[in-house]
Amino acid sequence: MIYELTLDLLPGQERDDKLIQELILRNLAGGGTHVASSKITAVICKKKSVDARHGQVKLHLRYAVYIDELPPVEGDFSPKWKQAKNNKTVIIIGAGPAGLFAALQLLEDGIKPVIIERGPETAERKIDIAESSRTGSVGLDSNYCFGEGGAGTFSDGKLYTRSHKRGNIGRILSIFNYHGANPNILTDAHPHIGTDKLPAIINNIKKTILSFGGEIHFNTRCTELIIEKGAIKGVITVSSLQEKVSETFLGKAVVLATGHSAIDIYHMVADACSKNGIPVSRALVAKPFAMGLRVEHPRVLIDDIQYHGSERDKIFPAAEYRLTTQVDNRGVYSFCMCPGGLVVPSATAPTQIVVNGMSPS
Ligand SMILES: Cc1cc2nc3c(=O)[nH]c(=O)nc-3n(C[C@H](O)[C@H](O)[C@H](O)COP(=O)(O)OP(=O)(O)OC[C@H]3O[C@@H](n4cnc5c(N)ncnc54)[C@H](O)[C@@H]3O)c2cc1C
Structure with missing residues (x-):
């Protein structure tokens, strides 16, 4: 049997396997499923996101919990390419x-x-x-x-x-x-x-x-x-x-x-x-397009705002943000933020001024 559940953890707790198992058992019991820890055959993290919206930065982790059955092999991907x-x-x-x-x-x-x-x-x-x-x-x-x-x-x-x-x-x-x-x-x-x-x-x-x-x-x-x-x-x-x-x-x-x-x-x-x-x-069919500009901020400024002044923990990525609003019935939105990255010239002809952004992993 496989259960999926989400845990909200403080930074660092995601490395504590014993705590995670305890929280999973408690979470399952809360939903009426009582299992012995020995029955858990695997716990696999399916999705991870950082929630820095409120004072304390938290991690949302979605787990698949396998009870009495084995999970698929990690990275299980079978290529289907054939000789041409x-x-x-x-x-x-x-x-x-x-x-x-x-x-x-x-x-x-x-x-x-x-x-x-x-x-x-x-x-x-x-x-x-x-x-x-x-x-x-x-x-x-x-x-x-x-x-x-x-x-x-x-x-x-x-x-x-x-x-x-x-x-x-x-x-x-x-x-x-x-x-x-x-x-x-x-x-x-x-x-x-x-x-x-x-x-x-x-x-x-x-x-x-x-x-x-x-x-x-x-x-x-x-x-x-x-x-x-x-x-x-x-x-x-x-x-x-x-x-x-x-x-x-x-x-x-x-x-x-x-x-x-x-x-x-x-x-x-x-x-x-x-x-x-x-x-x-x-x-050839013309499609609508959005026009934009690139804004460069110091990374420390964005980290400071998003992580509420606390120093960025090593496990956190450079902070990102998204903004959306309406102006005169038109959507205006931030797009393609490159956390901790840099602006690069991406013109393909001498008469153009085009920029884009890149950032390391
Ligand atoms: C710096 C930078 C950062 C970006 N970051 C992101 C990102 O984080 N996430 C994201 O989703 N997108 C990002 N993008 C956009 C993304 O790279 C493009 O949307 C994507 O590459 C488009 O793929 P494509 O194959 O359609 O076209 P392209 O990548 O533009 O490839 C088209 C290819 O066709 C070739 N070609 C064109 N004309 C001819 C011709 N006449 N004969 C032979 N070859 C030809 C070109 O040389 C080119 O190699 C970024 C782009 C840049 C420049």
């Missing part, structure tokens, strides 16, 4: 999170993903980004948004959302964990991988895709769609390093996973529509 067959190929433009996860999804059906990525691999990207930070220049195909892992590689890695549009989040978290993310992300209320961990995890995902027969072409920019009789048959690319080197890739389908920063891709799609007599409105 060469006769079924799908082209994916972009090696960001969407492109990489599309590739993993195709491999579950043994379909070969061929990823076309305009930017370089991470090691080279780091050199280009360091150069940009020194000189203020922007690499057109290699920057904080373009290259292996897309904008995800140097992102904050916060894996939670206010959106109610949800898929199988547990599976996505398990895939990240399988590729090296801390198992805490499986239980934390606000799972956060951290900028320091992401490049290695993205690299491991790349290795999985390649090991199951996928292909990834770096420094290769998609410039044209091949359309025949109203259907997309493939793409034409140029090398990001040598403009004159062009290639053609054909596939059963083309997935555009180019993110929001690649403005040229919208022109490419519009041109392809015009050339092929397809109404542009069938291919």
Whole structure:
């Protein structure tokens, strides 16, 4: 039998197994379930959150308590990827999170993903980004948004959302964990991988895709769609390093996973529509968007406010906050807070000023 219950603990108490067992037995007894401690076969923490809203900072911990039965093996995740067959190929433009996860999804059906990525691999990207930070220049195909892992590689890695549009989040978290993310992300209320961990995890995902027969072409920019009789048959690319080197890739389908920063891709799609007599409105649909700005605070200030002046305990993360309000019938809200992090330039063209935030785990 499995019981789920929540305990409110003071910092440090979550490490006291004896106390936790006592509290669990008391909690179960309070609900009319009397069990001997010897019957408890396992106690697994399912969710952890910090409540710093009132004077004393508390931890809310949700536990699954196993009575007379064994829990599943920790990190129990069975990959379903199959060796890809060469006769079924799908082209994916972009090696960001969407492109990489599309590739993993195709491999579950043994379909070969061929990823076309305009930017370089991470090691080279780091050199280009360091150069940009020194000189203020922007690499057109290699920057904080373009290259292996897309904008995800140097992102904050916060894996939670206010959106109610949800898929199988547990599976996505398990895939990240399988590729090296801390198992805490499986239980934390606000799972956060951290900028320091992401490049290695993205690299491991790349290795999985390649090991199951996928292909990834770096420094290769998609410039044209091949359309025949109203259907997309493939793409034409140029090398990001040598403009004159062009290639053609054909596939059963083309997935555009180019993110929001690649403005040229919208022109490419519009041109392809015009050339092929397809109404542009069938291919491109404007979506509403929110506009924002980034505010930088000293971390100690936010920690001091959120933890009520008490020094941050080692087990607590850098404090975060969320604000929402209505102004003239419009929602105004804080978004993408990077606790203890920093602001980074994430433009993809010299004429832009774009910033984002990152923070270590
Ligand atoms: C610093 C920073 C911090 C962030 N923090 C978070 C966070 O904590 N949590 C969160 O949820 N989101 C965060 N984001 C946003 C998140 O990274 C993006 O929403 C996410 O990466 C989008 O994934 P994507 O695959 O759709 O697109 P992208 O990551 O933008 O990837 C698109 C890829 O397509 C490639 N591409 C584009 N055009 C072409 C072309 N013509 N030919 C070939 N390749 C092409 C690009 O080079 C890029 O690699 C952050 C972003 C940044 C920059």
